[in-house]
Amino acid sequence: MPTTSTDSAWRKVPRPQVRRFAELALDEVPDLAQSILRQIRREYPGLPLTLDESGEPLALVGIRRALEQFVGSMADGFGLPREPPYVFQEFGRDQVLSGRSLNSLQAIYRLGVKLAWRRLAELGDKVGIPAPAMYEVAESGFEYLDGMVAETMRGYAEAVALQANERMRLQRQLLDQLLTEWPRADRSGMLAERAARIGWALPHRVAVAVLLRPAREAVAPAVGQDVLLDMEREQPRMVVPEPDAAGRPELLRRATAGWSGALGPSVPLVQAPKSLRWAAAAVQLIERGLLPGGAVVQCTDYTEALVLLPAEELLGDLDRRRLAPLLTCGPAQARHLAETLLAWLETRGGTMEIAARLGVHPQTVRYRLRQIRELWGDEVADPDRRFELELVLRARRLRGELASPPE
Known part of the structure; x- marks a missing residue:
């Protein structure tokens, strides 16, 4: 609704009448908020209720604050933009933590606005607010709904980003554990614990790739969630589970298009550092121009080069003799x-x-x-x-x- 319009029906309503309408609406807010929440829970029985510090449902707090703020803006003639309460960002964050999408939450918001509008329309009729003015109240209500959705999406996006960052942190910890040589032979227990924290199923065999960036701003390879990828290193690393599975080589080839690097041999999970060593040795040869670049090569296709070329000192002496x-x-x-x-x-x-x-x-x-x-x-x-x-x-x-x- 263009609140600055000179022909606004709401602005033509006498101020005493507006104040009376706002007073009645504010008096209704506590009961109206409770009624809206009860109706929402009837239509969405699986909706969980998060409590605030005082033990009050956070959803009830949000509904009450939203109503109070909207009624306050009505009393001001809708002249000042009002942002929905910060609590709606919390709703967005809760959706991420509970693994739900925003679709159901937006439907709940629409239901709440519809119920609120019914009661406000009754109050408007009681106070004698003209119908055109009440239509403007309805339009403002749906604009306010857009603001609630925007706040919720902001909280949702922040939570998704935090969750992704946390997963990447835990994934790097798992990669460090997996690719580090340890004196103890059995590391399966530690690996299983770290893998469980990111939902990574421990494979029987893995192959480790070392990548060369085609450019500093290059987009990361579009690998699936089951492939562990560490893009924080100068030469990114990638752990591929079950590399010999049907279709896996072709998927990797497509995912790493435009990248150079090397994929080490397939080894049992706890021997991943060995696969890493061969991949790193192959990348050194790629950088020297002794193995082809422009793609992620398979170390097993260049066994002769990997066995002979890195042993330069030994072979150099033998060559001379x-x-x-x-x-x-x-x-x-x-x-x-x-x-x-x-x-x-x-x-x-x-x-x-x-x-x-x-x-x-x-x-x-x-x-x-x-x-x-x-x-x-x-x-x-x-x-x-x-x-x-x-x-x-x-x-x-x-x-x-x-x-x-x-x-």
């Missing part, structure tokens, strides 16, 4: 000989097979194999030496120093 004969060759010749030696070690095939693998003439392969025997001598006949040679040569290929064989 086992591949020392190549130092007598030029760079191009050394690379060709290394690729030929690796092809022979991996296939133990004949000249034709190695030539096809390398894409060179068989005569070239024969020439290179003669050079290899001259450079390494009996070492290529020793199984342990051959194994070490294959390790260091595969590591070179993984680093991009040798050509990969065709698919």
